[in-house]
Amino acid sequence: MKAYLDILRTVLADGVLKPNRTGVDTLAYFAYPFRHDLADGFPLLTTKDMSGPLWNSMIHELLWFISGENHIRNFREKSKIWNAWADEDGGLETAYGWYWRNYPYAYNGEMSNPDEVMQKDWLAQGCDQPMGTGHFDQLGWVVDQLKNNPTNRRLVVLAWEPYNAHKSKLPPCHFAYVLNVMDGRLCLHMTQRSCDLFLGVPFNIASYALLLHVLAREANLDPGILSIVFVDAHIYYAETGSKMEEFDHSKACMEQVTREPYTLPQIKISGGPWDQHKFEDFELVNYRCHPRIKAKVAV
Secondary structure, eight states: OHHHHHHHHHHHHHOEEEOOTTSSOEEEEEEEEEEEEGGGOOOOOSSSOOOTHHHHHHHHHHHHHHHTOSBOTTGGGTOOTTGGGBOTTOBBSOOHHHHHHHEEEOGGGOOOOHHHHIIIIIITTTOSSOTTOEEEOHHHHHHHHHHHOTTOSOOEEEOOOHHHHHHOSSOOSEEEEEEEEETTEEEEEEEEEEEETTTHHHHHHHHHHHHHHHHHHHTTOEEEEEEEEEEEEEEEOOOTTSTTGGGOOHHHHHHHTTSOOOOOOEEEEOSOOTTSOOGGGEEEESOOOOOOOOOOOOO
């Protein structure tokens, strides 16, 4: 996938050395745009092997997002990728799918003065929480709109709740996406605030492409354009001989950009509906790739 390799080349050449919370520096680049037409194939990297456990984890993670669970007790039986950020009971401060399917709202969604609402409704009635609070299934509503009002330009799904993000150990990286139907094709734009280009981003690209396929199939639309803006696009960097060298991704990225991409694979989906898929419903077809390149994640 040339578009991804172009990102790596740009950041390797023009990235700014930048410290961060992990203690491992990065080469960082601001707001890199990515665009892929799903008619050209499923965007799973071919310049390193992403089959087997990586592919399996990506599918299980997307199914976990769609489930709306706010814990990893079921998911961690399939993959370990979220274990570092969960507590002993599998609780997770920020679970993407919880907000996709259960986004909190207050005061019946009205832009009321909180002091007035609390005075009139909450304290006056002796309640222990503000009146009108609840949860909204953003993704479920979007699916309904795609079927019944596909020209709607308000098909937005958020995983970012400000107070949760303020206190979370790892607030959402891919925090918002928008669906849009163009000429019978379903398109998706995602914004990602923090982007680990070597380990995380290939996963994110494939995951949102798969989500787009799932939703297009449910709404009887053709998959269209996947568009992403990578806000802080970074490659973890550590000089040779430093104590952080084991977390350096720059050498792995330089190796990857020398590899010639193969033709992209295809994806086949069976079963359904959209929120009842199982792992076995997804089949990757004609995936040919270069060997795997290993790297450690900076937590």
